[in-house]
Amino acid sequence: MQSLTIVRHGESTANAARDTSAEEFITGTRDADVPLTELGAAQAAATGKRLAEFEPGFDLVVCSPYARTRETARIALGFPTAPPVQYDERVRDREPGVLFGLTRIGIQxxxxxxxxxxxxxxxxxxxxxxxxxxxxxxxxLRAVLREMHGHALVFTHDIAIVLTRYIFGDLDEAEISSQTTAQVRNASITRWERTDSGMRLAVYNDTAHLM
Incomplete structure (x- = not known):
């Protein structure tokens, strides 16, 4: 793999509905089916314009099968040089189990x-x-990263971006535990490039294209 560019999905209805003072921030749907908001779709379009400017382009596109990432990829990959999308459940969001849709107060x-x-x-x-x-x-994530080649583009979720930094040695457990995944912003771009010493973090959590 020569470079790895990761995009977090645009704003979802769950992101927009999050209210830490309530017990639930979303109900009545599966995590896999949570869609983008109108703002999230606009963010995806802006991200696509930025991705189209990357030189060199991309050899591989991998996407989480969840609705919000699929929609982000569909909107963003409107440029003619984009490769076909490969959907891979290994880059999906963390499975929250019984805690899905609950705030910290709700869990407690x-x-x-x-x-x-x-x-x-x-x-x-x-x-x-x-x-x-x-x-x-x-x-x-380790398994799917080993299979990537060339210049790879991934549409995924905040936790996958933080954990890719962990896998590449940019963060350790203590550093991860001291932050929140919410620090990875919707539709942000994070990119690693290969150097003689391995994959180097070149851009993290960049949202300049959304301004």
Whole structure:
């Protein structure tokens, strides 16, 4: 792999609805089906214009199969040199299990044992019932990264971007635990380029194209 460019999906309805004072921020849908908002679609279009300027172009495009990433890729990849999209469940969002759609307050009230476990082992290693820990996500990301070649473009989620930094040695567990995935902004671009010493982080969380 010569370069890796990762795009977080545009704003979704779950992102727009998040209210930390309530117990739930979304209900009545699967995580896989959460769509973009009108703003998220506009962000995807702006991202596509920026991606079309990248030299060299892309040899490979991989996308999470979730609705919000599929929509982001469909809108962004309107330029003629874009390769066909390969959908790969290994770059999907973290599976939250029973905690899907709940705020921290909601978890504490509805699943107090899960909340205590999360406090005890830390958010990085905690695996909610029916869900994944951060290392679980890292394991599947390691597998798909090994298969990438040339100049790769990935449409994915905030946790996958943070964990790719972890895999490439840019962050450790303590640094990850001290931040939130929300620091990776919607429709942001992060890019690594190969050097003699390995993959170097060239751009992180860039949203200049959205201004």
């Amino acid at each position: 009230r509805r699943y107090p044992e899960e909340y205590r476990a999360m406090q005890r082992v830390g958010g990085f290693y905690h695996r909610p019932a029916g869900g994944e820990s951060w290392p679980d996500v890292a394991l599947r």
